[in-house]
Amino acid sequence: MKIYKKAILPVGFKASAVASGIKRANKLDVALFYSDVVAKSACLFTTNTMPAAPILVNRRCLKNNKQFRAIIVNSGNANCFTGKQGLIDAEGTVRALARALGIANKSILVASTGIIGKRMPSLKIKKAIPVLARGLSASGMSKAKIAIMTTDTFAKEITVKFNIGGKIVTICGIAKGAGMIAPKMATMLVFILTDADIAQKALDKALKSCTDRSFNCVTVDGCMSTNDSVMVLANGKAKNALIDTGKNFDVFVKALNIVCLELAKMITKDAEGATKFIQINVTGAKNLEEARKVGLSIANSSLFKTAMYGENPNFGRIVASVGASGVAVKEKDLKMEVSPLYKKEIVVNVDINRGKSCVTVYTSDLTPRYVKINAEYN
Amino acid sequence: MKIYKKAILPVGFKASAVASGIKRANKLDVALFYSDVVAKSACLFTTNTMPAAPILVNRRCLKNNKQFRAIIVNSGNANCFTGKQGLIDAEGTVRALARALGIANKSILVASTGIIGKRMPSLKIKKAIPVLARGLSASGMSKAKIAIMTTDTFAKEITVKFNIGGKIVTICGIAKGAGMIAPKMATMLVFILTDADIAQKALDKALKSCTDRSFNCVTVDGCMSTNDSVMVLANGKAKNALIDTGKNFDVFVKALNIVCLELAKMITKDAEGATKFIQINVTGAKNLEEARKVGLSIANSSLFKTAMYGENPNFGRIVASVGASGVAVKEKDLKMEVSPLYKKEIVVNVDINRGKSCVTVYTSDLTPRYVKINAEYN
Numbered sequence: 089m090k091i092y093k094k095a096i097l098p099v100g101f102k103a104s105a106v107a108s109g110i111k112r113a114n115k116l117d118v119a120l121f122y123s124d125v126v127a128k129s130a131c132l133f134t135t136n137t138m139p140a141a142p143i144l145v146n147r148r149c150l151k152n153n154k155q156f157r158a159i160i161v162n163s164g165n166a167n168c169f170t171g172k173q174g175l176i177d178a179e180g181t182v183r184a185l186a187r188a189l190g191i192a193n194k195s196i197l198v199a200s201t202g203i204i205g206k207r208m209p210s211l212k213i214k215k216a217i218p219v220l221a222r223g224l225s226a227s228g229m230s231k232a233k234i235a236i237m238t239t240d241t242f243a244k245e246i247t248v249k250f251n252i253g254g255k256i257v258t259i260c261g262i263a264k265g266a267g268m269i270a271p272k273m274a275t276m277l278v279f280i281l282t283d284a285d286i287a288q289k290a291l292d293k294a295l296k297s298c299t300d301r302s303f304n305c306v307t308v309d310g311c312m313s314t315n316d317s318v319m320v321l322a323n324g325k326a327k328n329a330l331i332d333t334g335k336n337f338d339v340f341v342k343a344l345n346i347v348c349l350e351l352a353k354m355i356t357k358d359a360e361g362a363t364k365f366i367q368i369n370v371t372g373a374k375n376l377e378e379a380r381k382v383g384l385s386i387a388n389s390s391l392f393k394t395a396m397y398g399e400n401p402n403f404g405r406i407v408a409s410v411g412a413s414g415v416a417v418k419e420k421d422l423k424m425e426v427s428p429l430y431k432k433e434i435v436v437n438v439d440i441n442r443g444k445s446c447v448t449v450y451t452s453d454l455t456p457r458y459v460k461i462n463a464e465y466n
Numbered sequence: 467m468k469i470y471k472k473a474i475l476p477v478g479f480k481a482s483a484v485a486s487g488i489k490r491a492n493k494l495d496v497a498l499f500y501s502d503v504v505a506k507s508a509c510l511f512t513t514n515t516m517p518a519a520p521i522l523v524n525r526r527c528l529k530n531n532k533q534f535r536a537i538i539v540n541s542g543n544a545n546c547f548t549g550k551q552g553l554i555d556a557e558g559t560v561r562a563l564a565r566a567l568g569i570a571n572k573s574i575l576v577a578s579t580g581i582i583g584k585r586m587p588s589l590k591i592k593k594a595i596p597v598l599a600r601g602l603s604a605s606g607m608s609k610a611k612i613a614i615m616t617t618d619t620f621a622k623e624i625t626v627k628f629n630i631g632g633k634i635v636t637i638c639g640i641a642k643g644a645g646m647i648a649p650k651m652a653t654m655l656v657f658i659l660t661d662a663d664i665a666q667k668a669l670d671k672a673l674k675s676c677t678d679r680s681f682n683c684v685t686v687d688g689c690m691s692t693n694d695s696v697m698v699l700a701n702g703k704a705k706n707a708l709i710d711t712g713k714n715f716d717v718f719v720k721a722l723n724i725v726c727l728e729l730a731k732m733i734t735k736d737a738e739g740a741t742k743f744i745q746i747n748v749t750g751a752k753n754l755e756e757a758r759k760v761g762l763s764i765a766n767s768s769l770f771k772t773a774m775y776g777e778n779p780n781f782g783r784i785v786a787s788v789g790a791s792g793v794a795v796k797e798k799d800l801k802m803e804v805s806p807l808y809k810k811e812i813v814v815n816v817d818i819n820r821g822k823s824c825v826t827v828y829t830s831d832l833t834p835r836y837v838k839i840n841a842e843y844n
Contacts, residue, residue: 138789138797169785169797204782390768390832391840398841404582407547411516419516419547454768456834462769463776 089343091350095229095245098258098283100124100325103228105235108216110164110202110209116235118213120220120228121159121279122189127323128288129156130295131197134316141167141174141208142198143317145182149194154288157195159279159319160185160220161236162213163264164202166315177208184214188221199317201238201264201277229262236264236277239461244354248343252336255328257284259340261347265355276355278303278318280347284340285324286331294341295320302348305380305449320344356450361457364396367450368436374443378415382440383449385413393454399429406438417442467721469728473607473623476636476661478502478703481606483613486594488542488580488587494613496591498598498606499537499657500567505701506666507534508673509575512694519545519552519586520576521695523560527572532666535573537657537697538563538598539614540591541642542580544693555588562592566599577695579616579642579655607640614642614655617839622732626721630714633706635662637718639725643733654733656681656696658725662718663702664709672719673698680726683758683827698722734828739835742774745828746814752821756793760818761827763791771832777807784816795820 097103102122111117131150133143160181167174178198186193200208233243244263249256261280286294299318331340357365368386373379386392386409395402406424410417421441427434475481480500489495509528511521538559545552556576564571578586611621622641627634637660664672677696709718735743746764751757764770764787773780784802788795799819805812 135792136786136789137792137794138785138800166782169782169800171797203780204785206782390836394837394840397837400841402581404544404547404584407516407582408514411514414513414515416515419549422516422547454837456837458768459772459775459832459834459837462772463778 089248089250091346092247092249094247095233095260095262096247096258097226097229098260098281098323098325100283100323101281102224102226103232104220104223104225105228105231106216106220106223108162109212110162116231117162117164118216118220119161119232119235120224121232121281121321122224123157123321123323125323125325126155126157126195127321128286128291129154129197129322130291130320132295132299132318136316138169140200140315141170141178142200143315144175145178146197153194155195156197156321157191158185158189159197159199159321161199161277161279163236163238165200165206165208166202166204167200167208168315169205170207173207177210180210181213184217185221188217197319199277199315199319201236201315233262236262238264239360240264240358242358244351244358246347246350248346250339250343252328252331252339255326257326257328258282259284259343259347261351263351263355265358276303276316278351280318280320280344282320282322283324283326284322284331285326285328286322286340290332290337291320291322294337294344297341298345298348300376301447302345302352305352305383305447353450356452359452360461361455362452363455364432364434364453366396366434366436366452367448368438369446369448370438370440371446372439372441372443373445373447375445376447379445379447380449381413382410382415382417382438383447385409386436386438387449387451390454393451396429396434397453397455401426401429406436410438410440415440467626467628469724470625470627471623472625473611473638473640474625474636475604475607476638476659476703478661478701479659480602480604481610482598482601482603483606483609484594484598484601486540487590488540494609495540495542496594496598497539497610497613498602499610499659499699500602501535501699501701503701503703504533504535504573505699506664506669507532507575507700508669508698510673510677510696514694516547518578518693519548519556520578521693522553523556524575531572533573534575534699535569536563536567537575537577537699539577539655539657541614541616543578543584543586544580544582545578545586546693547583548585551585555586558588559591562595563599566595575697577655577693577697579614579693611640614640616642617738618642618736620736622729622736624725624728626724628717628721630706630709630717633704635704635706636660637662637721637725639729641729641733643736654681654694656729658696658698658722660698660700661702661704662700662709663704663706664700664718668710668715668718669698669700672715672722675719676723676726678754679825680723680730683730683761683825731828734830737830738839739833740830741833742810742812742831744774744812744814744830745826746816747824747826748816748818749824750817750819750821751823751825753823754825757823757825758827759791760788760793760795760816761825763787764814764816765827765829768832771829774807774812775831775833779804779807784814788816788818793818
């Protein structure tokens with residue numbers, strides 16, 4: 089298994105990006121991912137009850153169909169709380185792209201990120217689509233990974249290559265994160281492309297299991313987005329023996345897990361205004377849910393996060409957060425350890441001594457700069 | 467019904483305060499409230515599963531007894547996560563006070579607030595207790611209200627007087643708030659003294675109902691304290707006809723509600739680092755619980771709070787918070803109104819159009835100063 093800290097497109101995928109004018113200053117703001125052949129998919133969306141229009145469009149499409157050719161993504165506008173017009177705009181984007189690529193509407197997934205409650209400048213996107221389609225190339229990822237960013241300060245990208253029966257399989261993932269990051273289902277935009285040949289059920293199962301301990305274990309500000317999506321396309325172009333169960337499935341999950349976990353960590357490291365990367369290891373829980381409850385209660389505590397920012401060993405705030413989680417930890421059973429606070433990466437170990445489950449939750453500190461960025465963002 | 471913006475002790479109550487040395491710079495840090503006669507009580511405590519030692523001591527005492535003579539409170543040390551020693555220290559305080567006042571141990575309630583995880587300097591408190599007992603006076607509230615403060619910048623106090631069958635009844639309340647304020651049961655220290663003669667069941671019911679729409683509707687930082695307590699003592703010295711049900715109960719609840727709501731608002735106004743006082747009116751909910759869920763989801767959103775601080779009309783963050791509450795509000799049903807943001811007091815109206823319940827939730831903005839205060843507090 090080889091890990092590359094950059095996005096390398098798997099066999100049969102292309103990408104491209106353009107500056108459509110949604111963002112100012114001629115910044116890249118629309119990205120396209122494209123598979124030469126039909127790809128299986130697995131998608132997870134936000135559980136927010138005010139989902140954005142593209143999520144509604146995708147959900148409707150996924151009812152009858154799990155095979156796709158392309159994903160189109162824009163940044164700068166979330167197309168959320170935009171009513172029927174938002175749906176019309178998202179569907180219009182899909183139709184225009186289908187025409188430009190010569191594929192069916194139902195072969196396209198769509199995602200948006202940015203400001204909520206403003207109408208999509210869909211004319212700008214429609215104008216950009218032919219350019220986007222013409223621009224597709226095997227090296228397009230270098231621009232596409234930039235085009236999906238909002239307040240991110242660096243592109244989040246990773247590739248894992250591994251061997252199945254002599255065939256090299258590639259899994260490549262990119263993500264946008266930065267703010268409104270909290271753990272319920274997926275919590276950001278994540279696009280994963282693989283040339284693996286894998287059974288539909290196995291793909292679904294693999295994504296669910298990898299997300300549980302990666303994207304669902306990350307929190308920046310406890311704020312759940314309306315646009316969260318994790319999308320995987322698997323086009324089979326690696327020509328490996330079909331991955332279904334057993335050893336090959338385990339290898340695939342291991343590789344996908346690296347992709348998800350590394351992207352989740354990058355998202356946390358690039359949290360708005362953050363100066364610390366904090367890893368909270370919860371052990372001794374009765375089950376994963378309980379472990380995550382305790383970990384996230386700590387990770388979402390503004391008081392804990394400000395203490396970490398201030399390099400202030402106020403461990404009472406960890407105690408209060410454990411208690412606020414609702415998990416009935418006994419005071420005498422709670423053991424805590426915190427690594428030196430002057431470092432950029434901090435490890436918090438919390439043992440609640442109730443069982444054998446454990447989890448690692450990732451978060452950042454709460455800083456005056458987080459407040460400043462979000463006081464001004466519009 | 468007359469409202470006074472200061473603490474006026476009801477008939478038969480005395481108070482006092484001393485600087486015991488728990489806090490530096492000779493600051494007042496222990497307060498005592500005392501009733502000349504046995505008083506009925508109603509108490510609500512935090513639901514945090516890591517409650518402080520004084521809460522455990524009170525709970526044990528309340529199992530067999532709801533009548534009290536005194537409440538002793540210290541600031542500067544929460545006596546939480548202090549194990550068996552913490553219990554010994556809290557019980558020692560109770561015993562020493564019982565001796566000094568010549569009353570039974572079981573007639574005393576105890577409360578602490580301050581840093582978590584440090585042993586109580588109980589020798590200092592024991593030394594202070596005789597002075598505290600000797601200092602009891604009808605004007606002692608002026609110092610006692612200061613002694614319970616931690617990072618509060620002003621004392622929270624209110625008195626309501628009303629007439630029951632020709633007798634004047636007084637309800638007086640003081641509170642400490644500032645940080646670690648979130649709504650699950652009581653969320654701060656609140657002491658309410660009244661000379662009303664009221665049936666035990668009526669007192670319990672009145673406190674529960676008043677807390678539901680006051681202290682349980684306030685959030686500063688979503689962090690639930692280990693020491694939250696609301697304590698009411700009612701000593702009957704007003705000699706009114708016993709309040710039980712009917713009109714007299716309604717008048718009592720109305721007065722108690724003013725006390726609770728005004729204290730809750732003062733706590734919010736004095737939130738750590740706050741520059742805005744924000745009132746969120748949720749209407750059109752199916753029931754109180756649903757209304758509060760939506761209101762608190764908005765009030766606890768760091769993104770909403772930073773937008774308020776920045777006077778930034780980023781209403782998408784309200785939409786995202788409504789959706790994150792889990793209440794299945796339909797996009798077309800959601801109506802929002804926000805008063806001008808340049809003002810110090812902001813009103814947010816959110817109608818979710820599902821039913822007839824409503825609630826008002828109180829919160830503050832999230833500011834760089836909140837981060838600074840809590841990065842340094844220890």
